[in-house]
Amino acid sequence: MERPRYIAVEGPVGVGKSALARVLAERSGARLVEENTEENPFLRAYYQDRKKHAFQAQLFFLLSRFQQQQALFQQDLFSRSTVAEYLFARDRIFATLVLSPDELALYDRVYELLGPRVVKPDLVVYLQARTDVLLARVRRRGRDYERSIDTPWLDALSKAYNDFFFHYDETPLLVVNASDVDLEGQPDDLEALLAVIRKHRKGTQHYVPLGTRTY
Numbered sequence: 110m111e112r113p114r115y116i117a118v119e120g121p122v123g124v125g126k127s128a129l130a131r132v133l134a135e136r137s138g139a140r141l142v143e144e145n146t147e148e149n150p151f152l153r154a155y156y157q158d159r160k161k162h163a164f165q166a167q168l169f170f171l172l173s174r175f176q177q178q179q180a181l182f183q184q185d186l187f188s189r190s191t192v193a194e195y196l197f198a199r200d201r202i203f204a205t206l207v208l209s210p211d212e213l214a215l216y217d218r219v220y221e222l223l224g225p226r227v228v229k230p231d232l233v234v235y236l237q238a239r240t241d242v243l244l245a246r247v248r249r250r251g252r253d254y255e256r257s258i259d260t261p262w263l264d265a266l267s268k269a270y271n272d273f274f275f276h277y278d279e280t281p282l283l284v285v286n287a288s289d290v291d292l293e294g295q296p297d298d299l300e301a302l303l304a305v306i307r308k309h310r311k312g313t314q315h316y317v318p319l320g321t322r323t324y
Contacts, residue, residue, distance in 0.1 A: 115228065116194040119274075120236035121266045122258065123246035128150035129193045129236065132299060141142070148173070153254045154208075160218070163207040163215060171196050171200045175223045182228045190277040197227045202269050234306060240264050247309060282313045285298055290318050 116139075118130045127144070134141035146152065151166040174197060181191070203214050238246075240263045245259050267302060275286065290298045298318060305316050 114231045115191045115193070116232045116234060117193045117230040118234045119196045119199055119238065119270075120238070120287070121243055121263065121270050122255070123237050123243040123250075123263075124236040124298065125246070125290070126194050126236060129191050129234065129290060129302070132303070134192040136303065137192070137291065139192045140181075142177065142191060142193035142195075144194045145177075156254045156257045159207055160209075164212045164216070167200060167204045168219070169215070170203075171220060171223065174200060175227065178227050189255050193230070196230065196233055197224065198273070202273050203266075206265055206269055219226075229280050231311060232281045232283065232306070233277070234283045234285060235270070236285050237271065238286070238288040239268060242288045243267070278313075281309060281311050284311050284315045286315075286317045 114137075117134060118126045118133070118261060120126050130143075133139065149166060149169050151162050151169055155162040155166040174195065178197060201217075201220055204213060204220075208216055240260055243263050244258070244260060247255055247263075274282065285302065285305075290302065301318060302316070305314075
């Protein structure tokens, strides 16, 4: 009997991580590990003044996600499948974008202590999409604290994600072009992607869905 899998879903803001993670968890009866982004007390202040509040926001994310991971995997990892809306390393992707060199050096000292103590997934699903698609999806969900998100910031974030996953080899990786994938409105899109996820076990695979839907 195959043991339960631990899958992490990743990608930039607005790409559809939460929607895919929820469906994966529901279909497999897995426990869902959510980002809980809005629990960060520094988040709204960060979007108003990124330079002033970036370090506090990133450090809170790092420590709270580490605590979440530790609490989760003190349970029996092999008793039930798990789907997470994030990869622990994502916090450092954001940190490289928003922290000053001195802040990043201090952040890295903490990150290097915590990172090795986090369980690695069996599979990472990395969703990527064009900047115009990401911005449209962010605008559509209408979170007030995300109003300051703009094209240059999303461009930089997407580049940081692409650079990170270009060199990523710690676990099996599925890279999905999600620009034309409607996971919530098109059942065929969802079923095709789920079939690919179920089969992927090793190495890096790129999945480009057919179709040219626009948003």
